[in-house]
Amino acid sequence: MGRSPCCEKNGLKKGPWTAEEDQKLVDYIQKNGYGNWRTLPKNAGLQRCGKSCRLRWANYLRPDIKRGRFSFEEEETIIQLHSVLGNKWSAIAARLPGRTDNEIKNYWNTHIRKRLLRMGIDPVTHNPRLDLLDISSILSSSFHSSPHTNMFGVQPLVSPELLRLAASLLSSHHTQNPNLVHQNGQGNQFENPHQVQENPLLQFQNQDLQTLIQEIPSCAPLNNPNCVPFTSDQSAQLMEPNVDQVPSSLCHVNDWQNNLENFLANDNYDFQHIIDTQSNLTSNDFNFTSHLSNISTTSSSPASLNSNSTSYINGNSTEDDREISYCSNLFKYEYQEILDSNVFM
DNA sequence: AACACGGCCAACCGCCTGAAT
DNA sequence: CATTCAGGCGGTTGGCCGTGT
Numbered sequence: 392m393g394r395s396p397c398c399e400k401n402g403l404k405k406g407p408w409t410a411e412e413d414q415k416l417v418d419y420i421q422k423n424g425y426g427n428w429r430t431l432p433k434n435a436g437l438q439r440c441g442k443s444c445r446l447r448w449a450n451y452l453r454p455d456i457k458r459g460r461f462s463f464e465e466e467e468t469i470i471q472l473h474s475v476l477g478n479k480w481s482a483i484a485a486r487l488p489g490r491t492d493n494e495i496k497n498y499w500n501t502h503i504r505k506r507l508l509r510m511g512i513d514p515v516t517h518n519p520r521l522d523l524l525d526i527s528s529i530l531s532s533s534f535h536s537s538p539h540t541n542m543f544g545v546q547p548l549v550s551p552e553l554l555r556l557a558a559s560l561l562s563s564h565h566t567q568n569p570n571l572v573h574q575n576g577q578g579n580q581f582e583n584p585h586q587v588q589e590n591p592l593l594q595f596q597n598q599d600l601q602t603l604i605q606e607i608p609s610c611a612p613l614n615n616p617n618c619v620p621f622t623s624d625q626s627a628q629l630m631e632p633n634v635d636q637v638p639s640s641l642c643h644v645n646d647w648q649n650n651l652e653n654f655l656a657n658d659n660y661d662f663q664h665i666i667d668t669q670s671n672l673t674s675n676d677f678n679f680t681s682h683l684s685n686i687s688t689t690s691s692s693p694a695s696l697n698s699n700s701t702s703y704i705n706g707n708s709t710e711d712d713r714e715i716s717y718c719s720n721l722f723k724y725e726y727q728e729i730l731d732s733n734v735f736m
Numbered sequence: 737a738a739c740a741c742g743g744c745c746a747a748c749c750g751c752c753t754g755a756a757t
Numbered sequence: 758c759a760t761t762c763a764g765g766c767g768g769t770t771g772g773c774c775g776t777g778t
Contacts, residue, residue, distance in 0.1 A: 407746075429763065446747070481766060496767075497745050
């Protein structure tokens with residue numbers, strides 16, 4: 392025989408907890424501690440099963456739970472951890488003090504996942520969505536002549552061809568590096584060892600990519616101490632028509648865009664050489680920036696001004712601003728991944 | 737004011753693993 | 758060794774609430 396049943400399951404209450412039930416549970420745990428969820432409800436005078444009590448305590452009543460909106464740093468941490476751990480919410484929660492797995496799971500499904508999809512990023516693989524590449528290809532063909540936005544309100548970050556190449560390179564790198572393989576053991580959907588040998592990007596030189604990564608202008612880098620939440624004064628300043636008053640720690644989106652465009656036009660990086668030597672690539676493959684042009688024109692948040700696409704990038708800004716930051720960092724991250732992999736050796 | 741709709745999130749469901757018997 | 762269950766986890770649901778019409 393096995394263990395005896397923990398409790399009589401008939402007649403137990405389900406559904407939302409009342410304040411009275413919460414108080415009973417808190418009082419009991421404060422006096423006796425928790426651990427034996429099997430006997431706890433009976434001892435605490437609750438008509439609930441132990442499982443329900445454990446969940447209520449862990450997700451809501453625990454005193455060290457942090458409430459309120461997720462910070463920019465927390466959000467970036469979730470995205471980065473999810474790219475490595477997948478849907479291991481408890482493992483992700485273990486690295487975010489005060490946040491529960493349930494809360495992170497809900498936040499992912501209601502906010503982050505949708506935003507990644509809107510950005511054309513597969514929230515499962517964190518790679519560009521292959522199902523959008525054909526659409527992106529059509530839209531990017533008129534990239535130079537007309538800065539139109541696509542159905543998501545943004546320009547493609549990179550060309551379809553480059554996305555495909557990056558995706559295949561990343562997938563080969565992920566399968567080579569055990570630290571980047573999901574814990575559930577599932578392989579990357581792009582896994583194909585032969586792609587590495589066939590990929591023309593392999594002919595890029597290490598120095599070219601290193602130069603590219605180092606010189607891409609930064610915007611709101613992760614963990615940058617200068618990227619701090621808006622104070623009320625700063626928010627007020629952002630609403631003022633005189634944009635010269637904006638604190639220097641904030642990066643004006645137009646400045647960032649101009650910097651990036653200047654960089655791309657700079658002779659320091661010989662794009663033409665790459666284009667000339669790679670028959671699969673064209674000049675369109677190196678246009679990254681105009682997706683910013685339609686950002687924040689409709690937002691009424693203090694982080695944005697409503698005219699002329701004036702948005703500011705800092706550590707605690709609007710969802711649009713977070714998209715810019717994430718796009719930029721994702722772009723740099725992808726190239727760093729390519730460089731870090733040993734496929735050039 | 738009434739209704740419809742969609743977003744959010746607390747709580748439940750079902751499965752898996754390891755421990756107890 | 759087989760059986761049974763507690764605890765833990767991820768997926769899903771249903772009700773509440775805000776917003777739009």
